[in-house]
Amino acid sequence: MTLNLDVYYKYPAAQLSIIVRNDLHGKDGGNVGVGIYPAAATSHPSPYTVPNVYETQRLNLAAYDNQTVNGKVWFFNDTEYPDPNRQSKWQRVKLDLHTFLSENALFTTNSLTTDDNGASFTAYLETTSFTTSGTLSENETW
Amino acid sequence: MDVTLTGNVTVPSGITLTVTPGVNINFNGYGILLDGGTVNFEGGDPNCVYLKRSGTLNGYFGAIQPAINYAGSGQTVELQARTYNESPSFSSKSNVTLLGQGEGSTTLNGGISVINSSYITVSNLTMSGALSLNNNDHTWFSNATVTGSTLANDYGGTVNELYRVTASNIGASFGLNAYGGTGDLIESSISNGDCAVYLSNDASYNIGTNNTFCSNGADIDAENGAYAYAISNTYSRSPYPVYGNVF
Numbered sequence: 186m187t188l189n190l191d192v193y194y195k196y197p198a199a200q201l202s203i204i205v206r207n208d209l210h211g212k213d214g215g216n217v218g219v220g221i222y223p224a225a226a227t228s229h230p231s232p233y234t235v236p237n238v239y240e241t242q243r244l245n246l247a248a249y250d251n252q253t254v255n256g257k258v259w260f261f262n263d264t265e266y267p268d269p270n271r272q273s274k275w276q277r278v279k280l281d282l283h284t285f286l287s288e289n290a291l292f293t294t295n296s297l298t299t300d301d302n303g304a305s306f307t308a309y310l311e312t313t314s315f316t317t318s319g320t321l322s323e324n325e326t327w
Numbered sequence: 328m329d330v331t332l333t334g335n336v337t338v339p340s341g342i343t344l345t346v347t348p349g350v351n352i353n354f355n356g357y358g359i360l361l362d363g364g365t366v367n368f369e370g371g372d373p374n375c376v377y378l379k380r381s382g383t384l385n386g387y388f389g390a391i392q393p394a395i396n397y398a399g400s401g402q403t404v405e406l407q408a409r410t411y412n413e414s415p416s417f418s419s420k421s422n423v424t425l426l427g428q429g430e431g432s433t434t435l436n437g438g439i440s441v442i443n444s445s446y447i448t449v450s451n452l453t454m455s456g457a458l459s460l461n462n463n464d465h466t467w468f469s470n471a472t473v474t475g476s477t478l479a480n481d482y483g484g485t486v487n488e489l490y491r492v493t494a495s496n497i498g499a500s501f502g503l504n505a506y507g508g509t510g511d512l513i514e515s516s517i518s519n520g521d522c523a524v525y526l527s528n529d530a531s532y533n534i535g536t537n538n539t540f541c542s543n544g545a546d547i548d549a550e551n552g553a554y555a556y557a558i559s560n561t562y563s564r565s566p567y568p569v570y571g572n573v574f
Contacts, residue, residue, distance in 0.1 A: 271347050318334030318357070321364065326345040327330050327352070 198239040201297055204305040205246060206232035207259070210312070210326050214254040217308055218247025222293055232305070240301075244294045246275065248308035257314035261290045271326070273311050279304040332357040335397070338364030345369060354389025358397055361386055377405040391415040391425070391435075398423045406452065408432040414456060416440035417447050427452030430472045430493075438476065441466055460484045460508070468492055476500070478517060481530070483507040489515055496520075502543075505530035505553070518542050523563075526553035526571075534573075535559050547573050 207215045218226030219235055226247035235244065248261040261273040275286040279301075286292070286306070294306070315327055331353040338344050340363025346352065348370030352359075359366055361384060375387040376394045380402045388394035392415045394404040400422040408428040414437030417423060421444060427433030430453050438456025441447050445464040450471065457477040458468050463484040471492045473479075478494035481487055481503070487510030494502050497520035503512055505526045511533045517523035518541035524534055526549040535558030540546040543563045549555040549571040556574050 313328070315330055316336060317330065317332050318336060320337040320339055320362075321342045321344060324343045324345070326347060327350045 198241055199299050199302070201235075201238050201240060201299070201302045203235045203238055203244070203297070203301060203303075204232050205229075205235060205244070206305055206307050207248070207252075208307050208309045209254060209257075209259055211324055215252040215259060215310070216249055218245075218249065218291075220245040226291070238297065240298055241296050243296055244306065246292055246294065246306060246308070248273065248275065248290045248310065250290060252310070257312045259310040259312045259314075261308060261310050262288060263311070271311060274309050276307050276309060277301070277304050278307050329353055331355050332359075335360055337362050338366060340364055343367060346373075352389065354387075354393065356390075356393050358386045358388040358393060360397075372407075374407060374409060376407075379403045379405050395420065395423065395425065406433045410434040410436060412436045414438050414440070416442065417444045418442045420444045420447060422446040424448040424450070425452075426450055427471075430470060460487055463487070466510075473497075477504055478502045478515075479504070481505040481508040481510065485509050487511075489513070491515060494518070494520070501525040503532070505532060508532075512538055514538065516541070517546075521545070522548050524548070524555065525550075526555055527551040529553060532556070533558070537561075543568065545570055547571075549573050 205217050205219045206213055207217055213231050215231055216228045217231045217233055218228050219233055220226040221238055222243035222245050226245045250261045252259045274288050277284040277286055329351045332355045335357045337360045342364040345367045376391050378386040378394050391411055391413050395415055395417055398404055403424040403426050406427045429451050433452040435452055435454045439449055440459045441463050442461045448467040450469045453472045455474055458479040460466055461482040466487045469490040473494045475496050477497055477500050489512045491514045493516045495518045499521050502517035502520055502523040507528045507530050509531045514537045516539040520543050522545040523540045523543045524547045526532055528551055530553040533556045534547055538560040540563050545568045546562050547555050547557055547569040554572045
């Protein structure tokens with residue numbers, strides 16, 4: 186005779202600390218769009234700490250094109266940059282580990298897990314607004 | 328993608344300018360100057376002309392002339408091992424060096440002019456045109472080869488030092504051609520020309536030691552008040568084809 190004992194249990198979903206931000210060649214700035222699925226992304230200043238987000242939820246993220254920040258125009262997924270390694274993209278960053286997510290300006294994450302706790306979902310924007318005369322005031326990438 | 332400079336760009340201390348692969352910088356006559364900052368060419372150096380001081384990189388230029396124009400006293404305009412299609416000039420400059428990577432490595436398709444300047448050095452390159460000197464003081468021209476052209480024209484400069492320079496196949500022309508001025512020609516070679524050294528209008532040059540003259544119509548000709556003091560040279564033939572005030 187075989188006796189099976191199945192145990193079913195529930196535990197509350199863990200609340201996560203997640204930041205969504207723009208990376209403007211190493212600096213923050215501009216706006217990013219964030220919504221907890223199925224809510225559409227709405228605009229927030231970068232960086233934005235997502236409130237009340239839990240594991241198993243998904244995020245609708247939006248990177249905004251043609252943003253002007255400190256006099257420079259930043260774009261997402263345009264084709265101005267010739268280097269394929271420097272196209273605009275979304276990455277998940279945690280403890281300096283970068284994970285590619287998407288080249289689409291709008292996308293929905295996979296279900297969040299506890300491993301996403303402390304991660305930042307980062308939109309890497311690019312610019313062709315360059316300092317072509319005078320003194321550079323910050324790091325610049327051409 | 329092109330980035331066109333509209334003025335000099337200065338990279339100050341603590342700032343990095345990164346140039347990604349595929350980006351073409353149109354220097355447009357300007358330069359990228361380092362004031363303690365860093366430029367990182369991820370796609371490799373785009374054949375820049377360097378501006379240095381005591382071996383320290385001070386800036387990048389897209390051509391020789393803008394670098395010379397910007398260079399201050401004590402700075403060196405350093406060329407790479409490649410061919411430049413320019414005929415640059417120094418005008419009213421002092422204590423500036425134009426330095427190639429060596430004869431046969433750095434080639435200038437053109438000549439060089441030095442006007443109203445002092446303590447100018449040109450060294451380590453091959454040129455297709457002459458070094459033209461006009462009213463200068465202390466010009467140093469060394470370790471250079473001039474092909475198919477006059478080696479140097481001097482119009483009234485003082486203390487022009489030509490050291491280990493070579494001019495071959497100068498043809499129906501002069502090698503060193505001085506209308507006035509003073510200087511020295513040392514350990515150099517001039518061949519296959521009408522006249523290797525022609526001095527006139529009170530020019531005074533020391534020709535030696537250890538110059539080699541070969542297959543020239545005349546090796547030294549000093550006329551119209553000019554003087555040449557020739558010491559320990561090898562001449563095209565015997566008797567030596569020297570004329571005028573040659574001692």
